[in-house]
Amino acid sequence: MTPLRTPLCLALFAALPLMAHADDVADKVTDAKKDPTTLDTVSVVGQNATRQVQQLGKLDIQQQTPGTSPLQMLQRMPGVHFVSNEPFGTDEWSSRISLRGFNHTQLGYTLDGIPLGNADYHTGDGLSVTRAWIGESLGELDLSQGSGALGTASTSNLGGTVQLHTDDPSRTPGVRVNATGGSYGFKRGYIRGDIGEHDGFSAYVAGMYVDAPKWKGDDGQRQRQFIGNAIYDWTGGRITGIVDVVRRTEQAYLDLSKDSLRRCGYRFDYLAPDWQRSVDIANGKYSGCVTSADDTYFNGNGIRQDEIGSVKGEFFLSDNLTLNVQPYYHHDLGQGHWYAPKSDLPYTPAPGDAPIALRLSHYLMTRGGIMNSLEYQLGEHHLQAGFWFEDSHYTIARSFQAIPDGGPISQDRIYDTYDNVLFRQRFMTLTRQWYIEDDFSLLDDRLHIDGGFKGHNVTTNAIALLPGRASGALTARSDFLPQIAANYRLGGGWETFASFQVNQNAYEPGANGAWSSDQKTFDGLSKHLRPERSANSELGVRYVDDTVQSSLALYNIDFKNRLLVIVPCAGVVSCPNQIANVGKVNARGAEFTVVWQPTRDVRWFNSATYNDAKYKDNYLDGGVLVPTRGKTVVDSPKKMLASEVSYRFGDVEAKLGAKYTGARYYTYVNDQRIGGFTLFDAGLTWNLGRMGSVQSTKVSLTVSNLLGRKYVATIDSNGFTTSDPNGTFQTLLVGAPRQGFLTVDMTF
Template identity: 40%
Template sequence: MTRRKRGTLTPQENLSMNNRSISRAPRFPVTRLALLISLNSLCLISPFIQADDDVPTSATAPASDNSAAMTLGTVSVIGQGETRQVQRVTQKDVKAYSAGTSPMKVLQRLPGVNFQSGDPLGREEGSQRISLRGFDMHHLGYTLDGVTLGNMSFGNFNGLSITRAIIAENIASSEVAPGIGSLGTASNSDLGGTIQFTSSNPDKEFGARLSQTLGSYDTSRTFMRVDTGEYNGLSAYVSGEKYDADAWKGHNNPQKSDAVNAKVNYNFGDNRVSFFHSTSSHDEANLPNMSKSIIQRLGYNWSYYTPDWTRAVNAANGIYSGGVTSANDATYNASSLRDDELDILNGNFSLTDDLVLDATAYHHHDSGRGNSYYPFVYTSGSTTVPSNSIRSTKYGIDRTGFQSSLTYYLGQHEIQGGFWIQSNKNDISRYLFDTTNATPQNHIVKTDGLPLAATVLDQSYNDLTRQFYLRDTYTLLDDRLKLEFGAKNTVTTSTAEGKGGGYASGSLQARDRFLPQVGATYKLDEDDEVFTSYSENMAAFPSGGYSPFFTTQSAVDAQNGFKDLKPETSKTVELGVRRSTKLYSASAAIYNTKFDNRLVAITNCTGIVICQNGVANVGSVTSRGLELSFGLTPNENWRWSNSMSYNHSTYDDDYASGGNTVHVKGKTVVDTPKLMYSSNLDWNWEHWNAGLQGSYISKRYYTYTNDSSVSGYWLANANLGYDFGKLGALKDTTLSLNMVNLFDKRYISTLNTDASAATDPAGNLQILQVGTPRSAFVTLGVKL
């Protein structure tokens, strides 16, 4: 391994400096500055460290491995040189999707990735789901510039979605590691792999970009970005997005969002300090969950009663019409509101020729509500609330963290140690507001000015995470063999405090002092290599609506305070081969994962009825599979990329619920297709570009006993674009057309497995989302 000297960069860092001026600012006393930033950041988190006496004295933790932006045109998309299975999305891949598409949806073309949503651009968070190798979204790790985004759940308690964290055009790279993520990843949920996003750097020249998208369902999206250019090492950009559309079904149910991003970079000598800021506001009409029975009786396009208030009132009183048979079949209207602010301060410093420090401090604040009309009469004690009140679930997140790594280059060794500390204070509460004298809300549902009728629940959580790691990368045999070995120590303490509604208080701790990770890659020749890796991981106990404490105190006491509850863990081994030539690239990987102590929610009611759900340890899950990818580039005009995944994930044990044994041993894990295939053909010639994308997902079960499933399906998308080049004062002008669901296929997309049940014999389990019909979007983009 070639030792990194002062003034040199790692391959990824070198690619990230594409926007950096060659000129350098005068050198500063970098060691002092680095230590100053570290000390200031530590001052911010010192109260969190002192809050728990069990903080280990040894230090090691998550490095910002991907804190620098990457230009993927020259980075291997199949993870060449990695000891783990790694796949990356290129800028050419992104062009196949309409502007404003969720960055998560773009990942669906990679092997092992199952992404689902109920809207054409994948933005509506209530219907958004992603899984890797049979692990659902709650058991994956997500980062932006190395900073954790939590587990991206809809009722999030520890982060935010990537769509709210950053505007899509400001993402420089996306990387998926199904199965085994980097040892230094800042995540306490990455049992089944990691998804890492990197923000783009400011351009080195002054300029502006503007794009306008119009399309189906009254979609209008505007994006703008202005770059200052680089002056004496200082550069910055500010950008904004305004998105306005209607849900594809229902009565003019709006889905709106506004976002602002800003980033500042300062490069001096061989060092960099950067600051990223994001603020976003999302107001979305939710797409309703459906059941097989609802789809059969009421049709694919069934939605809310809006604007027919009389029908909603009649249904709440048991007077049904038009195929409706239950008050559960629909509510009058429902919306989600989220406001977020995210700040990330990062510094990367060459302390000596062989010693590099990377340090990041961050803060995230979220305020959110989920508002839905409630078609039932609510009674609790002496309190009675009439039907068609508004059920409002309030979410709050206030989290601060610090992470740092120190890398030492010693001969053939790259030794790295790091740590991550985060304090996450989050709360969840639910209220009912009386609408007796109010006008029905036909668009975004809010509770402003409505009288509070009942407090259903009120609970707060305080989660403290500390993670330390140490890793050595050893290169030998003239750089043909690379060995990686290391381990991490992680502990998360989650403390719940019940404040209303009889909800529970208590504390759980997930701790493991030694979680090893080892891997190797060997270059057979200039084009071919083999790799293998092994990793152990542990997840923290979730908070909020996913916590074991999200129930009554009496239920917790009956379980002895969950003192015997064990944290979820995974052990993964994988083996693969890669080949990369100018004509084509290919990879194949096989894997085996043992997922122990899997916790699942036990649904005690259907639809939107207010009730407490339970939690069960269903034992272990075994996942085995094969992932293939193949990309062919016969010339500069054509590119054909393919991926195929086979997964066999089964429950290893039966579990007990309500005094009964539920027989699930040997059954397939819910929402886990055995076969997935994606094929993408891209063409460009002079000013033209076009693409055709096809994908297949096989049958998926949505009950634990596998008595109910949804059919597999094929989907096709297409894109066509023209680049006008320079037009007058405009540096570049582009026009693109994107088609989603080209052949207007009807299919079941999202399965809300958070509310799965053992069986669904009558087809009444409301956890299904139907896919969007054919949609079209046109985008005009200019550069100034």
């Protein structure tokens, strides 16, 4: 353990008895003067904000089906493209979110200010939102489609940001429990206990389990999670903190191609538990729709074990001056399993071994950091300055575990063996980021302006512990990344807003970054490599009255040094990736939102999105020109529409929602696309109120994919490729069929 992380861990765990919840001051204070107006449960248009923002409050979060991913909760917001191959959006292999043409690895994510990295499945710098916190114990979910706050602790937010805020402990003691059951044997339980407030101290602990069998194939998802949250207030400030411990095993769904989907159908999956057929296919004895050893495999899964915690101090040094200090620490141990046939192995199986091996992807990460900021109120000016430091160590490896003849070996454990190693790399990343910001008002508070800049210096040094992948150091540095935004209230419920921001992406460590190529490719690339950079401009107008909220935002994004990761082989083979700088990308579009609520019992939400994102340059691949200029950015639908109507009659509330997602490409030259689709869902909730010693009881029924639509959800489970003329690239995951769930929720 480094000298930095030793005192950091001691400080963190010594303070665990005072663990408390706190929102990220860097973002909260910025938006304090621009509190979005909340229409019942969700601030759809962000009234008074200087940029395009939305907010889901606690009540709206509680109305979601328990177990729903925070990212899926945002799917109807304008500009949000979200897909998953199961109804809760928690399958980490398939879940994807993008905003305005920026994919999930180009956005920023935080939990109470703690950086969560770039949301990549193989992330070497963070934690999946799915594992970051239990949904029922979230208090707020903030979305910024374009310009995230300067104080956001992220080096990947070329596009927008998603910020999770944990729920405050209750001031009164109590217990909440719920249980959910549903299609295909789904089971989930949740319990939370609050101790109430005692001389400024309050806290809760909560736990969750989920067993979610797959809707096709064998096995499923299993997750066990424990969280703790506490708060201590006194006249001179606040001590806050959180802790999260999670254990997750996720059985994957089979990656399909257009060709295999046509030959084998919607429910084609891994072969488990049929071991003999897997052996036959590995030996070239095909049956059914299978025509090659890579059409399907025996099985595949992922295991993740995480512990993350943070302590934050807010110290009121004077009436006008506040100091914020927040150390954090995160440890992740994980492994991915994939049964590979002998034709995909880098060695010949020994006598007595099966013609199949278990491919192991080893993940180990430890990271610690600290965020500091000062806030000073000087007349009408709210001044902020902050600094974020993180030290991260990440190791990734691929190896193959031999399997004796006679049957498969367990996928429910982490193997600490490195036989038949394909590659092994260690990444050491130092992150330093700083910002300065001023918020002020003019013209009798009708004009609000916030502006400032941030800078960062992020150095990643990769060491190839074994041949097969690249070594070397890359630094992403910029001392001036400006942001300015304004809001002007016209009167009569009308207002305008505008913002401009420049952002830069750090180089991504791990399986999908520049180091995922071989050494020769990396050496040639690194001489001319530049960090990805974006310039986001947006202009909008809002109107709000007693029954209507509406917003129209127009945006333009110029993106330089766009790096493409090209996967040249089947995913299980794990050959080195190809990396290409395709130069510039431009995205422009519009986002429209309107919410009509004529009475307390009726609410109708609608959003429409148009996004035109195109590559502006061609690129060379081995001296061959690849014609990407003018082509649409992969996985970037041009049109999206969403609508949801809810009606409450007495103690019962009914909802009906729909989302249309337009066509998407999964090849850079646009020779293969996936058609658009529309999904409907419905829900019915009955609030039974107090029943004896039970303070409140609620029964909910929800149905996803109401019409049973067959569609392709994820189109990059194995990344993207330059061209796929025969439709054989296996990177597609189909969406889940209609499913229903019943929840009983009680508080004591």
